[in-house]
Amino acid sequence: MVTSWNRPTTLTVNKKAIQFNIEQELKRLQPGQEVFAVVKANGYGHGAIEIAKLALEEGVSGFCVSNIDEAIELREAGILLPILILGVITPSLAPLAQQYDLTVAVASKEWLTEVIANDELDTIRAPLKLHLKIDTGMHRIGFYDVEDFVTSVELVESQPRLIYEGVFTHFATADEADDTYFSQQAQCFNQFIEKSPVKPKYIHCANSATAFWHQACPSNIIRLGIGLYGLNPSGKALDMPFELQPAASLTTELVFVKELQAGDKVSYGATYEAKSNEWLGTLPIGYADGWNRHLQGFKVLVDGQFCEIVGRVCMDQCMIRLPKHYPVGTPVTLIGENSGQVITADDVAEHLQTISYEVLCDIGARIPRRYV
Incomplete structure (x- = not known):
């Protein structure tokens, strides 16, 4: 897809904010802990390579990434630090992971057996590092x-071409006030660790939410995901323990x-009708850019004023009701600060009955990313 550099719609990423968020977590590390930056899904929409370099x-x-293609993209961009693929890769791709010095997740004995049977695993290269999920x-x-x-x-321990580097899990409710299910999962994880005949270098369970609200849970890797980008993993359910x-x-x-004019209707389906004479503005962003069709009725910011999205969001455009005439070229904020007023990704998510992760990941490739 072509990035629309000559359209005035832009996702701006503040590098100082990313730096600040990493510093905040680094200050909280306990002895022996490390931070792995989670840059899967194009860095949660922020740009994987740029965020990784920062x-x-x-x-x-x-x-941490989701799949082998995301990992290879980082390697080919010159990233040399360890890269953990959190999702399951096809067993036949294990030699490719070894070639790029990638760490892969193991989810079953069957997967492992198939990898061991693959004669293409290179005995000359360093062993393939595995984290058992x-x-x-x-x-x-x-x-x-x-x-x-x-x-x-x-x-794994019997295979010279493999190394048992880590074991990990993921919690379902670490971002919720009720920690009953979290405690059950943590207990289960500890039972597996106790049974392990060998203790690997890395034992980790801390995504952003676990790191923020469950520091007592032992994890020597902090998988900093949504927190890296400055957002609360719980949305608005829990207060952040730090800024x-x-x-x-x-x-x-x-x-x-x-x-x-009064009675004029707007957009597909004619779902909005002007009740009186009104000023209407058109924005060059639509659902093909990730600005969801269900955002009709939500608001954007113009000159520090909240302006309602009226009519259905189109593929490439949407319309807003203006409080007065504004000239073409007037800045509009969909997420962020404008003249002292703010719309957050959580606000957008709340309207859509989803989470900020989805809002950010949905921002399409047509929208250019600018780093300031």
Whole structure:
């Protein structure tokens, strides 16, 4: 997809905010802990390579991504620190992971057996580093049976081409006030660790939410994801224990302005009708850019004033009701600060009944990322 550099719609990423957020977490580290920056999904929409290079300068120890292609992108951009692939890769791709010195997740004994049978694993290169994933209650991927886990650890230890570097899990409710299920998962994880015949270098369970609200849970890697980008993992459910700075702002400009007459209808389906003479502004952003169709009725900021999105959001454009005439080219803020007023990604998410993660990840490739 072509990035629309010549359209006035832009996602601006504040590098100082990213630096500040990393510093905040580094100050909280306990002895033996390291921070891995999570840059999957194009750095939660912020730009994976740019965020990785910035995090590298701030002293993180490694990176987490979702799949092998995201990992290779970082390697080919010159990132040399450890990269952990959190998702399951196809077993036949294990030699490719070894070639790029990538760390991969193991979710089952069957996957491991297939990898061991692959003659393409290179005995000359460094062993393929593995982190065994434990399913403590998310039920996405991971070992669910303790005996399968123990057998798999022993199997890895018997293979010179493999190294048991880590074991990890992911919590389902670390960002909720009720920690009942969290405690059950933590207990399950500890049971697996106790059964492991060998203790690996890394034992980790701390995503942003766990690191922020459950520091007592032992984890020597902090997988800093949404917190890296300055957002509260719980949305608005829990208060942050320390300050973060949101890094992204989404802005555009008025590209067309007209005065509606009473009774005029707006956009597809004619779902909005002007009750009196009104000023209408058109914005060059739509659902193809990730500005969701269900944002009709939400607001943006013009000159520090909240302006309602009227009519259905189109593929490439949307319309807003203006309090008065503003000229074409007037700045508009969709996420961020404008003349003292603020719209957050959490505000957008609340309207859409989703989470800020989705709002940011949905911001499309047509929108250029600018780093300031």
